[in-house]
Amino acid sequence: xxxxxxxxxxxAKAPRGVAQLLRRAGLRPTRxxxxxxxxxxxxxxxxxxxxxxxxxxxxxxxxxxxxxxxNTLHQFKxxxxxxxxxxxxxxxxxxxxxxxxxxxxxxxxxxxxxxPGHAIRVDGLPEPPEGMSITHIDVVVRLKxx
Numbered sequence: 001x002x003x004x005x006x007x008x009x010x011x012a013k014a015p016r017g018v019a020q021l022l023r024r025a026g027l028r029p030t031r032x033x034x035x036x037x038x039x040x041x042x043x044x045x046x047x048x049x050x051x052x053x054x055x056x057x058x059x060x061x062x063x064x065x066x067x068x069x070x071n072t073l074h075q076f077k078x079x080x081x082x083x084x085x086x087x088x089x090x091x092x093x094x095x096x097x098x099x100x101x102x103x104x105x106x107x108x109x110x111x112x113x114x115x116p117g118h119a120i121r122v123d124g125l126p127e128p129p130e131g132m133s134i135t136h137i138d139v140v141v142r143l144k145x146x
Contacts, residue, residue, distance in 0.1 A: 018042070025079035035062040036072050040082070045097035047085075047112040048073075053094075085112065085138065102139040115141065 018037040019029040027033060039056055040048065048056075054069045064072075073094050076082045083095040087105055093112055095103075102115040120139050128134055 021081070022079075025076075025081050027075060027079050032064050032068050033072055033075075035060075035064065036069065037076075040076070040094075040096055045095070045114070047093045047095050047103075049091060049093055085140070087112075087140065100136045103141070105140050105142050107142055107144050115139075 018034055018041055021041060022029045022033055022037060029037075035057060036053065039053060039060065039062075040046070050066060050070045050073055053073070054064070054066045057064050057069065073082060073084075077084050077094065080098065081096075083098045085093045085095060085103065087093060087110075091110070095112070097114060099117060101117040102120050104113040104115055105111070106113070122137050122139065125134065125137075
């Protein structure tokens with residue numbers, strides 16, 4: 001897995017790799033961060049909600065509160081390890097793939113799937129206000145089953 005944040009590689013195949021990832025991101029590798037980081041960063045890129053990650057941690061025998069999961073996800077986001085996507089304004093999804101890409105959202109299941117960054121072109125963007133620049137554009141393509 002790779003990350004667009006300079007100097008950060010999501011190469012966390014062992015618990016020691018998660019600790020190194022957190023340190024490089026400027027985060028102290030606490031027990032909770034290590035446990036949640038192992039679930040998030042060991043393996044393929046994924047999309048999670050705080051609730052789904054909490055359920056996964058509980059099933060794995062980790063004793064963390066839902067509030068700790070929320071706090072940790074936001075700390076990881078601020079450190080550049082995750083990207084947050086708000087869907088319908090009510091539910092936040094966190095993406096371990098922080099590269100510039102877009103998403104399909106399967107409404108019935110509440111699932112996100114990556115769309116490669118080059119697969120969508122956006123034309124006709126307005127000029128940003130003075131002193132500001134566009135960093136990226138999030139496109140969510142909503143899907144429903146026929």
